[in-house]
Amino acid sequence: MKVIPASEFSLKREVEYGSPEQNERVRFIIEEVRQHGDEALRRFAKEFDRVELQELRVKDSEIQDAYGKVDQEFLEAIREAAVNIRRFHEKQLRSSWMDLQPDGTILGQVMRPLRRVGLYVPGGKAAYPSSVLMNAIPAQVAGVPEIVMVTPPATAGVEGIDPHILVAAAEAGVREIYRVGGAQAVAALAYGTESIAPADKVVGPGNIYVALAKRYVFGVVDIDSIAGPSEIVVLADEFADASYIAADLLSQAEHDEMASAILVTPSETLAQAVKLEVERQLAELPRREIAEQSIRDYGAILTVSTLEEGIDIVNRLAPEHLEILVQEPFAYIGKIENAGAIFLGPYSSEPVGDYFAGPNHVLPTNGTARFSSPLNVDHFMKKSSVIYYSKEALLRDGGKIMSLARHEGLEAHARAIEIRLEKEGDSRG
Structure with missing residues (x-):
């Protein structure tokens, strides 16, 4: 892992635009699903997953059977994690409000949950039951009445889905599940098929084809984000533990392989210790080849003169995950402007947030923490403005409204006000 002065470092971020061939393939898949519905879903399942799908929807009996295929330790952990995640997100709920003015005018905002949300869960090479909880529970807390999940079959030639995924879905209250993956699943959620009703929003991670499909259907439905490779930045002083950081x-x-892992520190001693510790721990990792390439291509130890300079670097990087491992971590929260999630102190390791603590692990990547937030309850709600203008208020403000409309060249707008003023015996404006 290279140790370099922060002034010499530049992180080239990868944006998921995809190749022309990938984009064209995604466009073709989506249009096929739009035109041919379930038949296209079965055709693509045979082509990509090598599965002859009989039933698209997972039966309730399959969900119940899944409980017998997971161990008690997993079940207890997923249930406790779900409680933590629900408790955290319940604090994000906002209420509708109305503001009554002295002249009788009422202005307000009505909060409503989305009607139907589609959750994409990867299921080909790996299973991520934690992502099921992180995406489904905020939607449920928001009050979304219909949450539908799509996930590809776990093994080529088999219609089954990883039982841990099914159990996590059931624990999160998701019962409508389809064994469909890839860009075709995103298309089904956006446009609907004979079996799958269209959703209002599609959330959840996936490969490049899923990411491009979400980009393609955005506007027909809402999406959460286009997620890039994972990122972590650790800001540490000389008192931090090198083995923890590594x-x-x-x-x-x-x-x-494209994940980014960066240490920022004013301590040259810590920098060298972490470098050696990373090399030692790498040798013992089951996914060594992946981690090794990530560290080689996108990892770095950045040395700075002071922690204040380090904070400037952190804010420029705007990382998905930020760990602050310094003597007084709470003293630096107010100085952090850009970060998806902030982990404070030596015992708040990033996996604590990934799996269990409660805050959402769906976080902004690729520097988008500069302007976006973790997945939260608001993502599953919409707001409607409420305007009740009294007669007194319209007579008072009508002339100003007409003036603004006419300055924009919109005479019909002005006349919509004028006709009311004239009828009420007021010729002002």
Whole structure:
């Protein structure tokens, strides 16, 4: 892992635009699903997953059977994690409000949940039951009445789905599940088929084809984000534990060859210790090849003169995950402007947030923490403005409204006000 001055570092972020061939393939798949519905879903399942699908929807009996295929330790952990996640997101709920003015005018905002949300869960090479909870529970807390999940078959030639995924879905209250994956699943959620009703929003991670499909259907439905490779930045001083830092950097590096793991520190001694510790721990990792390439291509130890300079670097990077491992971590929260999630102190390792603590692990990547937030209850709600203008208020403000409309060249707008003023015996404006 290279140790370099922060002034010499530049992280080239990868944006998921995809190749022309990938984009064309996604466009073709989506249009096929739009035109041919379930038949296209079965055709693509045979082509991509090598599965002859009989039933698209997972039966309730399959969900119940899944409970017998997971161990008690997993079940207890997923249930406790679900409680933590629900408790955290319940604090995000906002209420509708109305503001009555002295002249009788009422202005307000009505909060409503989306009607139907589609959750995409990867299921080909790996299973992520934690992502089921993180995406489904905020929607449920928001009050979304219909949450539908799509996920590809777990094994080529078999219609089954990883039982841990099914159990996590059931624990999160999701019972409508389809064994469909890839861009075709996103298309089904956006446009609907004979079996799958269209959703209002599609959330959840996936491969490049899923990401491009979400980009393609955005506008027909809402989406959560286009997620890039995972990122972690650790800001540490000379008192931090090198073995903790190395382990946390590798926890993200093992995700993907393009994941980014960076240490920022004013301590040259710590920098060298972490470099050696990363090399030692890498040798023991089951996913060593992935983590090794990530560290080589997108990892770095950045040395700075002071922690204040380090904070400037952190804010420029705007990382998905930020760990602050310094003597007084709470003293620095107010100085962090850009980060998806902030982990404070030596015992708040990034996996604590990934799996169990409660805050959402669906976070902004690729520097988008500069302007976006973790997945939250608001993502599953919509707002309607309420305007009740009294006669007194219209007579008072009508002339100003007409003036603004006419300055924009919209005479019909002005006349919509004028006709009311004239009828009420007021010729002002």
